[in-house]
Amino acid sequence: MKIKFDANVSPKIVRAVRALEADSSIEIGSVHEDYQAGIADPDWMFKFSKAGGDAMISGDHNILQKPENLIAYIESGLVSIWPSPGWPDLKRFGQAALVIRWWITTKQRILTSQKGDRWRLPMNWTPGVEKFTPIKDPRFDGLAGA
Structure with missing residues (x-):
């Protein structure tokens, strides 16, 4: 499985997840490491x-401030995981702790998803694959429940 963290996640968090991941079949990358600075998300x-x-x-x-961007994410076919609105308030250590705490469950959510599925990572400390909430496709579902 190949997973890429976008430019909004610190490369230090990516390195921490990579260091802790024991499954050698999982390739963890970062936009910071793999692409030139300023590359557009699509x-x-x-x-x-x-x-x-x-x-x-x-x-x-x-992500839902510009729903047209979400459409590109859907059409790429990648399963996408998005943080909840409180993410910036966590700062470095809180963000790292949340990503690492949810890592096993995040992998499960990815494995059980269809291409293009979008999920919101919960802001709580007790992981559960059922706790991820779907992000709606603005072309068909509007933004309700997103």
Whole structure:
């Protein structure tokens, strides 16, 4: 499985997850490490998807501010995980703790998802795959429940 963290997640968090991941079949990458600075999200996402990428994890809690961007994420076919609105308030150590605490469950959510599914990472300390909430496709579902 290939997972890429976007430019809104600190490379230090990505390195921590990579260091803790024991499954050698999981390839963990970072936009910071793998693409030039300032690359547009749809550009790297479609490249990553074409190269066999399965999922992306974002640090952009405001994805629904521009629903047209969400459409590109859906069309890339990548399963995407998005943080809840309280993400920026956690700062470095809180963000790292949340990502690491939820890592096993995040992998399960990715494995049980369909291509293009979008999920909101909960802001609580007790992981459960059923706690992820879907992010709606603005073309068909509006933004209700997102």
